[in-house]
């Protein structure tokens with residue numbers, strides 16, 4: 001088991017416009033639901049370039065990734 005910090009991924013579904021960019025970029029962490037909007041794919045996530053990239057490329061800034069232990073914002077960071 002990795003001791004890397006666990007991350008919590010959240011999607012503001014009211015903001016999501018269903019572009020699908022995040023689900024294509026980080027399919028392990030983000031999936032499009034039946035309503036065409038994105039949602040976290042699993043209850044917690046490991047850090048990855050794909051996840052960071054997905055959070056940073058969302059056109060409406062709907063995705064946040066936080067350290068599960070501290071609540072610190074991990075992505076997006078500008």
Ligand code: SF4
Nearest residue numbers: 016017019020022058
């Ligand atoms: S990139 Fe943003 S707008 Fe596009 S599906 Fe993901 S959360 Fe929604």
